[in-house]
Amino acid sequence: MKSQWSGRPQVILEGVHLNSKSVIINLIIARNPRISAINIIKYNFRSCIFTGASQTFTIKYVVHARFEIDGVVEKPDVIGAVFGQTEGLFGPELDLRELQKTGRIGRIEIDLHSKNDRTNGSITIPTSLDRVSTALIAASVESINRVGPCSAKVNLDKIEDIRESRRKVIIDRAKEILHKWNVESMPSVDEVYKEISDTMKVGKVEKYGPEDLPAGPGLEAAKEIIVVEGRADIINLMRCGIFNTIALEGAKVPDSIKKITKEKTATALLDGDRGGDLILKELLQVTSIKFVGRAPRGKEIEECNCKEIAEALENKVPISEIIGKPPAPAKKVPERVKVEVPEQIGQAAKALVGTLEAVLFNDKLELIEKLPVSQLAERLQQMGGVDTVVFDGIITQRIVDIAGEKNIRRIVASRISEAVKPALNVELVTFQDAIPAA
Secondary structure: OEEEEEOEEEEEEEOOOOOOHHHHHHHHHHHOOOOOOOEEEEEOOOEEEEEOOOOOOOOOEEEEEEEEEOOOOOHHHHHHHHHHHHOOOOOHHHOHHHHHHOOOEOOOEEEEEEEOOEEEEEEEEEEOOOHHHHHHHHHHHHOOOEEOOEEEEEEEEEEEEHHHHHHHHHHHHHHHHHHHHHHHHOOOHHHHHHHHHHHHOOOOOEEEOOOOEEEOOOOOOOOEEEEEOOHHHHHHHHHOOOOOEEEOOOOOOOHHHHHHHHHOEEEEEEOOOHHHHHHHHHHHHHOOOOEEEEOOOOOOHHHOOHHHHHHHHHOOEEHHHHOOOOOOOOOOOOOOOOOOOOHHHHHHHHHHOOOOEEEEEOOOOOEEEEEEHHHHHHHHHHOOOOOEEEEEEEEOHHHHHHHHHOOOOEEEEEEEOOOOOOOOOOEEEEHHHHOOOO
16 A cells, blocks of 8 residues: 555555455544545556545544435435435534545445346445544434435445454554564573573583592682582582592592691581581691581581582681680780689580580580580670570680670680680680689
């Protein structure tokens, strides 16, 4: 369809199967709602040219009516009857001539044919009025009972909502656009599957050192590394996006682990069981690890999810808080006044030597909990009602601060860090003072 303008509005419709004039008119109105007063200038099965009145308006509805006349009449007779018999029925506001002048209705189209002394045909009235006014116009036209000298009967066929036709055209076009868009821009299922599956793939476990120790692909380039117990731990950490890992693969610490912990900042990430405690003791003796992280008590690193692994690394404890640094030989340590502690506390301290564990007592010296030293600070922050803490480790400033906040009266440990500032409400005791002489 294309438009040409020469004086009066003109529309040329080509390439469409034109099997009737009514089809042509409806198609033109639907696609060009501002064209009014359609005249057919040229018509055949391949092309058709229309002209419209110079005054244009937006068509909302089209009234379609059919008539039967007892006699032979011409189009001017029908037009005259339409205007004449509806004039003045509802005042000038709904007078067809006035509505045409103001562009509220378009040109009234009459299509008729005569046979056997009878005339049949149709009336088409395009309108931009509201629904109520359009219905009154349709009823007025339907009230026509004579055309010229002949009796007539007019029946309303339908009132077509042009906007509905436009909506259908828009919806169909939108479907075409969406289909084309999906075909051109949406990736195939294979592409999406490949992209997602690639993100889930873990790297290949590599080998490190003469012992062929399992290691993550990012070990060599990393400045900070994580030492774990076995190959399964490395695979689990790789699933969580951690690749700077190396495994011990046995109870004995390999020479490659000893060497790499001196060259890089190393964190030992161990299981939360007795085996992890034993490995930690050996690592503390023969390696230069800087931090220790533990799985939740009773779980292994290979069983932990990514959240538990991240929490273990976030809560890692410096080695200085576990074993403490020996005092410089040149510095003289002032003598401490021996403090008397209950016999039960002394016995607990004696039992904890070399275990890297801690026990908590209430004010009645009843045992509350036993736990690893690596979890002590975090546990003290979470619980209350603790009166005495006994543990195999170094009393650090962090432990003293937590004890002061939680109103813990006594801390007993293997030694006290030189940097600790004693709290007024916390009594600090070493194993040497607490354990009774044999």
